[in-house]
Amino acid sequence: MFQRRYSTLKLVIVLGISLVVLSKNVLAQSVPDYVTKQVPEAQVVGNAMFTYMFWDVYDATLYAPKGQWQSDAPFALKLDYQRSLDGKKIAQRSVDEMRKQGISDEAMLSEWRDKMAALFPDVEDGDVITGVATSDQASEFYINGELAGTIEDTNFTQSFFDIWLSEKTSEPKLRKALLQK
Known part of the structure; x- marks a missing residue:
């Protein structure tokens, strides 16, 4: 027995x-190849579905070296879209979220919105936009695995990723899941 x-x-x-x-x-x-090129030893830190009201909008995945996120180290945030959205509205929503974080320089926000609008396409269910914060604090954006462009502005990079990762985020549950805190 x-x-x-x-x-x-x-x-x-x-x-x-x-x-x-x-x-x-x-x-x-x-881990996508384009992430491992910028994020050494990239591993998943956390993952969560962002839902607005009752609609699934995107599945977010955060990658960082050895799965340990640090704001000053390279990392990537991949958004797998679950619905169709207009690229210009994605850019505007990003600016609105940055404003909620405390960014008040309207000329700078307008410039950033224009840069994002030029990079972000209209998305359909199944499209993927990945933002990579590089080791030199630039932001690279990949659309379905292809480099769409880079914004070389450390203030932009910090403000953009703060939308999801800052303690001031408007989505604290999503942040908690991404950071595994």
Whole structure:
């Protein structure tokens, strides 16, 4: 009787360890190539669905070196869109969120909105926009895995990613899930 329980327990432990190793390997393999080029040893930090009212808008995934996010290190935020949205509205919503964070320089916000509007296309269900904060604090944007452009402005990079990652975010539950806090 004891031997059978011991064998069953051993099997459960081995299966549990195998599942943990397998899930880590799947997560490591799921990091897009264009992310690993800018984010060394990129791993998933966290993932969450952003829902507005009752509509799923996008699935957000945060990548950082060894899965440890730091605001001053390279990282990437991938948004897998679940619905169609106008690119200009995405840019405007980003500016509105930056304003909520405390950015009040309207000339700068207007310039940033124009830059984002030029980069962000209209998206359909299944499209992916990934923002990468590079090691020199520039922002690279990838549309469905292809580089769409770069904004080389450290203030923009900080303000843009603060939309999701700052303590002042308008979506604290999403932030918590992305940062695993």
